[in-house]
Amino acid sequence: MTPMVATLWVWGEDFDDVRKNCEKYISKRWKENIKECCIEISARRRDEGICYYIVAYTSDPKSVGELAEGLFYVALDEDDVKVTSVSIELFDEILSSGEVYRKSMEEVEKELKERERAIVEKFSREPRVKSVARGRKIKFIPQTDLLCELSSKIANKIVIEMIHEDFSPMKDFMHYLSSDVIERGFAERVLGYDWRKDVNDLKIGDIDMWGDEVLVWLI
Amino acid sequence: MGGGSRIKQYERRFFEGEQIRGEKEDEIFHIAKTFRNYEVREAEGGGYELLKSGEVVGIFSEARVEGDRTVFRLSHGMNLEVSEKGIREILSPEKAELCGLTAADGTICKYKGKGGSSVGYEVSLTSVSPELIGVFKELAGDNYNMTPHEHIKHHKTKEGEEEHYHVAIYSKKVAYDLWDLGIKGPGPYEFHPPIQYLDDEGKRAYLRGFFSGDGNVSMTKEGEHAIRIYSSYKEGLNELKEMFEDLGFHPSEIHEKYEKPAPGRHRKEYNYYFSIPEEDHLRFIEEIGSEKEEHKRKFELIKLINGRKKKEED
Structure with a gap:
């Protein structure tokens, strides 16, 4: 099936249009062969630069408007947030069953600690790092993709995804957003977490000299 | 401003610049700056004239005379910059x-x-x-x-x-x-x-x-x-x-x-x-x-x- 992904709302449009635009699109495009649709709210926390996505899968065309609007306001419910877009993709198969993130946060943190060691081992030897280090303390700041799977009665599944290089505020924000999705009645509970951007997926982004330290931002 | 070609807009803005200050025949001017064909003259009573090859092409009430350029204020956040490179319209910082x-x-x-x-x-x-x-x-x-x-x-x-x-x-x-x-x-x-x-x-x-x-x-x-x-x-x-x-x-x-x-x-x-x-x-x-x-x-x-x-x- 040709990808049918459509951006239905972007920043600058009226907030009330999220629901209207999504419902209008679904009424025109939902055909008999559609088994599932994915609603994606894309946003950025301006102050910290955390990029995040709230994704809902549903097989019920009638629930799309409510889910899109509700999750849009969840995404917006922070001090200074820019919701950059709301998009919808239609599928002729059930895709949500493939998105399974069931680790505990403790497991994720343990694995990230292990990644830290692997990062030091791999990137300390990089010529770009070695050429500037010259006895200075090197600090690696890796980007991490954190995922959270939530069970839902309204949707087939809800997933929250975040990308940032400072894990601690990202973890707090993940807890905040997931509990908000639950409190607003869109999800029942958190099923688990996972992460992406293993050491082999990372590359050197920026290198900053900061006093006697070398900061290596890995992306 | 508005639709139409950029030249027309330029002319309109330029004209709006001219309108701000009416020309007085008996005014005394002295040369504030010269850039190739262009000359910036300041009136004793305030205001500026811009001349190209000796001919007045604009009269302005405000100008900023700087080392290597002079900037005249036009309307709607546009300025006119005159320098050795010639003239060009630029945006005001605002x-x-x-x-x-x-x-x-x-x-x-x-x-x-x-x-x-x-x-x-x-x-x-x-x-x-x-x-x-x-x-x-x-x-x-x-x-x-x-x-x-x-x-x-x-x-x-x-x-x-x-x-x-x-x-x-x-x-x-x-x-x-x-x-x-x-x-x-x-x-x-x-x-x-x-x-x-x-x-x-x-x-x-x-x-x-x-x-x-x-x-x-x-x-x-x-x-x-x-x-x-x-x-x-x-x-x-x-x-x-x-x-x-x-x-x-x-x-x-x-x-x-x-x-x-x-x-x-x-x-x-x-x-x-x-x-x-x-x-x-x-x-x-x-x-x-x-x-x-x-x-x-x-x-x-x-x-x-x-x-x-x-x-x-x-």
Whole structure:
């Protein structure tokens, strides 16, 4: 099936249009062969630069408007947030069953600690790092993709995804957003977490000299 | 201003400049500056004349005579710069900042009124915090002598109802003035800085406007900090990066803050960014800065932390 992904709302449009635009699109495009649709709210926390996505899968065309609007306001419910877009993709198969993130946060943190060691081992030897280090303390700041799977009665599944290089505020924000999705009645509970951007997926982004330290931002 | 060719607009702006001050025959002038074919003369009673090959081509009430150029004020946030390179229209810093802010967070659009028979034009900014709304209003006043309409709207949050703001100039002339500069659209995230109309002061102001909207100052608990500019439109971001380079900054390459979605899914929007390196942070704070209080607060912290670091090093 040709990808049918459509951006239905972007920043600058009226907030009330999220629901209207999504419902209008679904009424025109939902055909008999559609088994599932994915609603994606894309946003950025301006102050910290955390990029995040709230994704809902549903097989019920009638629930799309409510889910899109509700999750849009969840995404917006922070001090200074820019919701950059709301998009919808239609599928002729059930895709949500493939998105399974069931680790505990403790497991994720343990694995990230292990990644830290692997990062030091791999990137300390990089010529770009070695050429500037010259006895200075090197600090690696890796980007991490954190995922959270939530069970839902309204949707087939809800997933929250975040990308940032400072894990601690990202973890707090993940807890905040997931509990908000639950409190607003869109999800029942958190099923688990996972992460992406293993050491082999990372590359050197920026290198900053900061006093006697070398900061290596890995992306 | 308005539609039509850029030459016609230029002539109109030029003419508007002329209208500000009427010429008096018995006025005494002295030469303030000469640039090749052009001569800038200042009247004893105030006001300026611009001559090309001895012929008066413009009379202005205000001018800024600087070392290597003279800048005359035209209307609607435009200035006329005369230098050894000739003459060119440039944006005033206020207009450049408005363009930057609109490019990052604003909208320029044509819409159909209720019933579909009438057409309206809107230049607007949406924000969940009121501070940028205030900046937009001030810049609209400075450039177009207009007070934008402010709509306070409400949305439900976990803590109850929260306000968000939409501030808009409903004007075909203003919309076309900004469209003609090509600052925003036609794609939803597309923007282009009007580089040919920006002098260094204008570039800094444009970047300040853009940064206030789509810039970010992040700081870890340990004090490491990053100054970044985000956009979903890579080409425009590259043009911003070049502007920083023109101003002597050393921005990083453009990176993606993006992870592939789950197999089978597609994502239309990418988050791109570039960073201002540590070595340029203090210069960035001094020369570019931001209109946002949160950015300003973090800038003060950066200055403090860097000062301490430097002391430790010494």
